[in-house]
Amino acid sequence: MAGRSFLERIYATSVGHGLARRAGLADPPVLLRGRVRPAGPIGLGTVTGGVLAERTLDVLGLVGTGPLRDEPDQQTRDADGRVRPPAYHARLGALVIDATGVRTIADLEPVRATLRPAMRGMEKSGRVIVVADDASAVEGLEARAVAQALDGIVRTVGKELRGGSTANLVTCGAGVGPEDLASTLSFLLDGRSAFVDGQVIRVRPRKAGDSPDDAYDPARPLSGRVVAVTGAARGIGAAIAHTMSRDGATVICVDVPQAGESLARVANTVGGSALQLDITVPDAGRRIAAHVVGRHGIDTRLWAIVHNAGITRDRLLANLDESRWSQVLRVNLAAQIAINAVLLDPAIPGGLAEPGRIVGIASTSGVAGNRGQANYAASKAGVMGLVRAMSEQLRDRPVTANAVAPGFIETDMTAAIPFVQREVFRRSNSLSQGGRPVDVAETIAWLCDPASGGIDGQVVRVCGQNLVGA
Template sequence: MARDTYTEFANTGFGRTLTKNLGLPQPAKLRRHRPGRPLIDGPVVVLGSSEAASALADRLLSWDLDVRRHLGPKEKVAGVVACFDSASSPADLSETVLEIGMLLKQLKPSGRVITVSRDPQGTSDPSVRAARSAVQGLTRSTAHEMRAGGTANGIVLADELDPSAPGVAGALRFLLSGRSAFVSGQFISVDSVNGALPQNWDRPLQGQVAVVTGAARGIGASIARVLHRDGASLILVDIPAAGEQLAAVANEVSGTALQLDITAENAGERILGHARQHHGRLDIVVHNAGITRDKLLANMDESRWNSVIAVNIESQLRMNRAFLASDLFNSDARGAMGPRIISLASTSGIAGNRGQTNYAASKAGVMGMVSATADQLAARHGTINAVAPGFIETEMTAKIPFATREVARRLNSLNQGGLPVDVAETISFLASPQAGGTSGLTLRVCGQNLVGA
């Protein structure tokens, strides 16, 4: 993984002065999650007078946070939760929006702004839908204005959803925390009351069994480490050629290794058999394995196209059919924690990318699969979601030519590349019991990349 020497320089005293004077990007050192650290370092101001504002203020108080309704002019604020769930016209947004604007001047480094609103598609009233859609526009624009590593994101509630639902608390805690350091300008939809709050927020996956494909290196290895840290028992899968690295990661996280080509017809059954032998259950599936075979479409050959489609999407479809047909993955005794599937998509599948028609097609296919499979998981009290990384500092991106890599790092609101752990933290959140109200979602981990939606 290549060092981001510019970001390191920009965070020195001289570097901060020079980059500011020259009008250059000023990437900040992001606040990332560390077990045992406070959820957020400072007061959280809750704005609005709606049902959600009261429920979320109570929730924040239950976490022993310093919760305010107002802030003195010289005080610093760590987070702002702005509730717009009762807005019935765009004019209703004005007072709270202007309060957010004033508080931005008092926001601490790596501060958080979180808007809470209702789903625009949940109403046919033009005025109400306009107000709800406006919240999404103002949230994305606020994210572009954040400084010093701050982020702005939104929680979107289904039309009649009780704001005290576990999924709302789970989304709120994730977005306030350092787990969401590289998530900005995004929205987490909470559509149901499913899910439960963990007894231990530092070990939300305690007792769960997870399989991670492509786990020998890079993002896959980081996913394994974070899921292990959060309490899961692990089955790690990768191709036989990566067997030595796979075994090393498995030993590190006290997991088991399964050497397997996931494009094999019986890959799903092989994973289920391994899970049955070692754990007697399977709770979480993380489809991380993927390949690139980049070429301009005019020069694309059959091998490049077919191999990417086979690994990145067809294998997932085939394995999911096996998992969903198995009682091992659909136990009736799970309670609020049903089965979880999380797939790796990509911002290339949203915005496209030159020379990546095969890769972009496969990752757009992943997002389509996820949205279409959500109902099948709901019948099992489970969820399926996708994570779409942007520019992440990996061995692969380290091979990009220097100038191209530097441009890619700065093409987001945080002016830097993300780390594999940023993707892993988001996957762990979506695998957790507190995310049980969210399904069919593609959540971008891209620092609010300036391309795509």
Template sequence: MSDTYLELVNSGFTAELAKRLGLPRPARLRRFRAGDQLVPGPVLVLADGAAGADADALAATLLDRDLDVRRRPDGDHRWGAVVVVLTGVTGPADLSGPALDLAGVLKKLAHGARVVTVSRAAAEATDPAAAAARQGVDGLLRSLAKELRGGATGNGLVLADGTAVTSPSALGALEFLLSAKSAFVDGQLLTVQGTGGHPPADPDRPLDGQVALVTGAARGIGAAIARTLARDGARLLLVDVPAAGDGLAAVANETRGTALQLDLTSPDAPQRLVEHVRSRFGHLDVVVHNAGITRDKLLANMTPDRWDSVLAVNVIAPLRVTEALLDAGVLGEAPRVVCLASTSGIAGNRGQTNYAASKAGVIGMVRAQAPVLASAGGTVNAVAPGFIETEMTARIPALTRQVARRLNSLQQGGLPTDVAEAIAFLASPQAGGISGQVLRVCGQNMVGA
């Protein structure tokens, strides 16, 4: 799905025209290509007065990655990233220094730069002043993200007390947020609450040797997830309804995976899936519940089949499948379950009561399943896409689609690969300290798709 407007306003004569007319000029986002630098310029690490040690530790790990890391905002650089370490703030006044340091470099950010705050969870602070400072980071970051231009994004890492800035998941999340893989993640705060996980043996193939199930893999976001997980080294079991079998076979062959045509809403589907996994793979390391449908209608006009089918596919099937996999004991030693939620499930969307109910349901399910997965050595998280250019969104009326594309800080729709990258990160060994979370991939959009 190409965004013609984005192509036009970024090319030659029409670019100049768009500029003079004052039209919004969405930037081409920096996206992952193997071999590219993690960030497009030097990394500046800023810190509050009490976070020096944390900042030094982070800077050292970044230096180990052969990055150009600076602790002071000096010199004439186009900064590739600014990491603002705010783990030491104890009162609102402590935000002032780092905020104003950051202000000084905002006009010197490279195209596709990253601003990442690293702070502690407000909910864990018993002291009101500390809580105010920690919560303040939230507002600072979300507002800053709306100011950034040129494909730059701002996101925050929120660490539970007791989770070191150099814990595997904190470093993994930081790297993800700095990288091109998080192109369409903007204005988000991701919480790391555990010290689990470990860096992959091969950073280029973090899922090497792991078996991953992707549902709804025949096209769109599911196909992108399959390709991304295959790139990361996973052996794939791809599932879709029998009617989508031809697309599924093509994706399976492209990713050297296997195709299983199965309607996950049928009564015996979880058992058939378990048997298939047991006989063909022995176990599963990664489960991505991606299959989803929309049957939009105002609630006033809702029909039972529209309501029930959406709930059945989007939330009931993931519930039953995860449960069956857990009961059968076919999940690996450190399983990763990733579900697809939606910004509609967070903010609501007119005409999508059924869809939003199912996707909000996924968020509730993930939160409740986190302790269950933890006892199995694993994690469960959700990714909530915003407006993603897919065959499904291509069916949205043209004008609505144009408006929906622009209603976010990046002024464009995301791509399926943006969702897939977030999922691949949450599925990676390094994300073991992140569970029960919802990561939005929406360009900081609050309108559901």
């Protein structure tokens, strides 16, 4: 790689690497990725006898085993006389805790008791998933407080787990059933969620008309569907195209005309088509819709639009002129508002199908702000506001609007960050490494799954539980 700094070149040598390791920069764990489940058994614990998680696993064709609990009659003493929790003989692939029904502070103790043995009993890239009632679905001060307490527990578990294991909390609104939860639980169990850690994912009952059809195949959930991805010529966008193609979709790869050469390569690799389009032109939405019908026929509608295209024009505010300001807001925010308006018009051939999916890309910079990125942070926070507002606006239509917020992802864009700063960003999360474009892509593909209608108006961070803005 050209342009590496002196320090980075030393770090890349075996001597430099060894020194770094002794200084505490251990090699990060290798993450399990793809449509792969953990190898070990799935421990399934319940706190108050809830059955939602069990039934959801059943939908996925999975069976949980009873987990160990750190209760007095299970504890042992070691040679020094210290009390030890029960220990797993075979490492757990995943631990799913059904915490629905948890209402009191006392209800939290079984959660601790189930988690404790697992903390040193998970296989590499193991999964801890806590399923709970959403705070909005419970009543009473203590119950609301306890709902939030679970959040703190799971985030801490994420930080304490090693070996690429992750912990996430799924909160369920009133009336959520196994079918609403299945695609999410499946995603969190899989290698697909490798870089999603320490997050809270809210599931709601799917809206009327937002269910997978009979042809739905969970292994290729996007089969027979046409999706459009902007900014698809490289990096995260190209990964989204690849991942959605793997999941069965025909991908319309959109990028600026100047990126046409690599765009064509991506489109041809994924067996999709290329649309050279500057998304900020006034008729961008209509041109996307026209491409849909001009390649797939007049009756075809778009299953999903992924607004991945984005630019940075970083400057400290003291140096930020109106051109850099407006360029970023136009590309990263205004364009997708205009395109969505067109695609959501049922009268326009080639517009968004119902059910259908809209996904935007936010950023941890949007969550937390970032020095030198006032314009970018504005646009990315704007995307978060946008998907929340859209999900309200689309209350009565079976279309979901969500966003993902990538943390540090290894791309050409982040490769331009100076080495030391980059290495700090990389390691300032629970997985001690940067994510890959595919990690963002997998998360988007899950949001676009026909069975993911229960996820709406949310921003899911793909950041390895980055400290920034968490």
